[in-house]
Amino acid sequence: METITLVLVMFVGVIVSSTLIRMLPVPLPLPLMQIAIGAAIGMIGNWRLDLDPEVFFLLFLPPLLFLDGWRIPKEGLLRDKGMILALALGLVFITVLGVGYFIHLLIPSMPMPVAFALAAVISPTDPVAVSAIAARVPVPKRLMHILEGESLLNDASGLVCLRFAIAATLTGSFVLSEATLSFIMLALGGIAIGVLVTWVITRIKSWTSRRFGEETGAQILISLLIPFVAYLFAEHLHFSGILAAVAAGISMSYTELSGRALAVTRMRRTAVWDTLQFSLNGLIFVLLGEQLPGIVAGASQVVRDTGHHEPIWLLLYVVVINLALGALRFCWVWLSIRFSIYRRRADAPRSLWRVAAVMTVAGARGTITLAGVLTLPLLMNDGTPFPARDLAILLAAGVIIVSLVVASIGMPLLLKGGLDVPAEPGHQAEIDRARDIAARAAIRAIEQAQHQMSEGRADADRYIEAAGRIADLYRYRIDTRARPDEEGARENASREEEIERQLRLAGLRAERDEFFRLLRHKRLGEEQARKLIREVDLLETQQTG
Known part of the structure; x- marks a missing residue:
């Protein structure tokens, strides 16, 4: 003992x-x-x-x-x-x-x-x-x-x-x-x-x-x-x-x-x-x-x-x-x-x-x-x-x-003052290319899933609208990605992504604070609050990781 x-x-x-x-x-x-x-x-x-x-x-x-x-x-x-x-x-x-x-x-x-x-x-x-x-x-x-x-x-x-x-x-x-x-x-x-x-x-x-x-x-x-x-x-x-x-x-x-x-x-x-x-x-x-x-x-x-x-x-x-x-x-x-x-x-x-x-x-x-x-x-x-x-x-x-x-x-x-060591190869272009490829794959998967889910349904237009909204987010990512022939476009796209990330973080933190406030005032159940807060935490981790 x-x-x-x-x-x-x-x-x-x-x-x-x-x-x-x-x-x-x-x-x-x-x-x-x-x-x-x-x-x-x-x-x-x-x-x-x-x-x-x-x-x-x-x-x-x-x-x-x-x-x-x-x-x-x-x-x-x-x-x-x-x-x-x-x-x-x-x-x-x-x-x-x-x-x-x-x-x-x-x-x-x-x-x-x-x-x-x-x-x-x-x-x-x-x-x-x-x-x-x-x-x-x-x-x-x-x-x-x-x-x-x-x-x-x-x-x-x-x-x-x-x-x-x-x-x-x-x-x-x-x-x-x-x-x-x-x-x-x-x-x-x-x-x-x-x-x-x-x-x-x-x-x-x-x-x-x-x-x-x-x-x-x-x-x-x-x-x-x-x-x-x-x-x-x-x-x-x-x-x-x-x-x-x-x-x-x-x-x-x-x-x-x-x-x-x-x-x-x-x-x-x-x-x-x-x-x-x-x-x-x-x-x-x-x-x-x-x-x-x-x-x-x-x-x-x-x-x-x-x-x-x-x-x-x-x-x-x-x-x-x-x-x-x-x-x-x-x-x-x-x-x-x-x-x-x-x-x-x-x-x-x-x-x-x-x-x-x-x-x-x-x-x-x-x-x-x-x-x-x-x-x-x-x-x-x-x-x-x-x-x-x-x-x-x-x-x-x-x-x-x-x-x-x-x-x-x-x-x-x-x-102090830095060190004269050969720099590691830059990976930003590789990251941008991977994001573009992944975004195009996501659009194809969304379109295919939308066709399968809406086929033969009376409310097929809802599936089309939902798929369009989600696919637009991926198209925006592709369109704002810098192209090699556009000088300075890469920096602008990176800056826009950083601004968007900061705004998303602000919104996520406000959401979580509100969930906690509702929980404290007994206007939201503990189990439901835990689920919602976890969803926000996962999204915030994705943005800050």
Whole structure:
């Protein structure tokens, strides 16, 4: 009962952190606020939540990785695949080897495999935290897409490296050639299982919906279960459940292209997943804060074992590790950009060092780092405590906090005045063309439906008039769309659409206010009011989405 109460209190902490962050006059990373609230919960209530690493890994990572794979723009991944792979794979492996060896030299009491495990877990980046930090600063979209793609792939590569490091710690042996072959098998098997699970489940779901109808709640529940099924199935067959969850998410985005799901299902499912993502991300950081007092105590003992007696050495370790990570990332990004420029024979950005500095500062650590480090085993195979576990967790937490602080300060400074980054290709012409094609298809469908509905009816003129009114709206959209030979017509059409959108929003909000007024004065039933208000909400979401 106490555990359930503590978890509920932590969820309240997530809500409070979201409110407090909006009240602050200056931008502050939300994860830092959540860590502070978690620490306050831990110290005030003197509560400690005992974590089973395997259960923690299962509950938090599959849905988060699945959602990242589902929602990330695939065209951005393919366009900048070279840069993304260099950061997500090359940089991760260099970080594990270089920073891992450096950590062992810095802290000799931390065994080499544990140092490699710590380096593996601090290698993944978290663009969600960076986008929250840079909410008031214009971040080039192409840069954000690269960071998102890097994060999606380096989550998987970093956590797979963590798995090997933990295995080396538990068994005391590590052979590079065997590990390389095992990595390839784990990766290929995990990806194949993730794709297969999503394909099979969505096929069964589509067949059932066509034959017996679609239940929105069931469809949402299926989407929630897919990452867990993929993860557990892959782990049961001794493949990478992490990559299975990522592959399942990417596959989900392609299976959804059929558009067979009901509109209400898609809207409600999006709301559920947004809530789940917000809750899990927030809960992880609040949980870190709650665990911090105990972690600091355990880590201090490890530091004393190294011959140091002052807690300041913990802070020094965190700062030095962050500097090593930053220096390595800056050099790797700079070299990757130079290589890309040389290969494409393109012109280098006027401020290459600033682009590299922004991408270095943007490499803040977050949810995946924390979730991964908390999965370090509690005990070795012989029953003894896992060496330097508390110290590894504390150093990882310190890296997260320092990297978030550096990003919150450095990103606005480095992005001031803009950044010389190649712009993403414009999509407005593509959007306009798609709208025209869709409008013409809609007119044809309306005319066909009108003929079918009015055939043989005495009041056929009503159907003709109604179809004419609706088709006129689509014809107006086509007529006001800019043509290539009309200079300035495109801008005029866009401006007219924006004016029309603002007027529609004003009307919709007035409608909703009136529904609420009628409900308050008992002139409209609650069930009827809820239905009408939902209709207005859906239309407003369409206009503002």
